[in-house]
Amino acid sequence: MFIGHYAASFALKKVSPRTSLRALLLGVQFVDILFMIFILFGIERMRLIPGTTASNSLKLDFMPYTHSLLGTFLWAVGAFVLFRFALLRKSGYENHTRNLISFAVAIAVLSHYFFDVPMHLRDLPLAGDDSYKLGLALWNNRIAAVSLEFFLTLGMFAVYLTASKPGQGFAGKYGMPIFGAALLVICVLQYIIPPPTTIIELSSQALASYIGIGLVGGWLDQKRVYS
Numbered sequence: 001m002f003i004g005h006y007a008a009s010f011a012l013k014k015v016s017p018r019t020s021l022r023a024l025l026l027g028v029q030f031v032d033i034l035f036m037i038f039i040l041f042g043i044e045r046m047r048l049i050p051g052t053t054a055s056n057s058l059k060l061d062f063m064p065y066t067h068s069l070l071g072t073f074l075w076a077v078g079a080f081v082l083f084r085f086a087l088l089r090k091s092g093y094e095n096h097t098r099n100l101i102s103f104a105v106a107i108a109v110l111s112h113y114f115f116d117v118p119m120h121l122r123d124l125p126l127a128g129d130d131s132y133k134l135g136l137a138l139w140n141n142r143i144a145a146v147s148l149e150f151f152l153t154l155g156m157f158a159v160y161l162t163a164s165k166p167g168q169g170f171a172g173k174y175g176m177p178i179f180g181a182a183l184l185v186i187c188v189l190q191y192i193i194p195p196p197t198t199i200i201e202l203s204s205q206a207l208a209s210y211i212g213i214g215l216v217g218g219w220l221d222q223k224r225v226y227s
Ligand SMILES: [Zn+2]
Pocket: 001, 031, 032, 067, 112, 116
């Protein structure tokens, strides 16, 4: 899953509006950001084999540190500690607000595993690489896969928009709706245009997308008005 992960960011922003959307957008892809770096350094492994699933060529051979339930959980705990005791230290928020914000970011990180389970082949381990693996293989049904990602994102984006009002200027009024529409277009295109053929190409494109979406979405969200 790629764009569908952002559904969790949008839902969490509605539940905890003081959490930065940038942190939530980067948070839901955090383990994928690590994965893209880890495969470049050979710490985790994947191959691109056309036809691995009907939707993509991802043959995910070894990713226990980023895409196991235990690994994702530990990264989520790390995110909680980072926000609660470092990044929010000088925020001026009371303790319970800091707890809530940090918890929302941690849930964003943890959500990645659960959003991947319906799409992936059985390649998502519970703990180490030799442990039981989950995956419902929806990627083998392209229409079902793209529909799930599309409607999940659309639905949660609509929920997200109800938490705030349009702000000033073009970016404040139209920025976020355009951003949401762009995500939905990317969601569909991803299933249509031919995927990258090398690991370097794939990981650099993915990293640029994750970081670009996080920064642009976070910036546009700040243009909106929260009461
Ligand atoms: Zn992933």
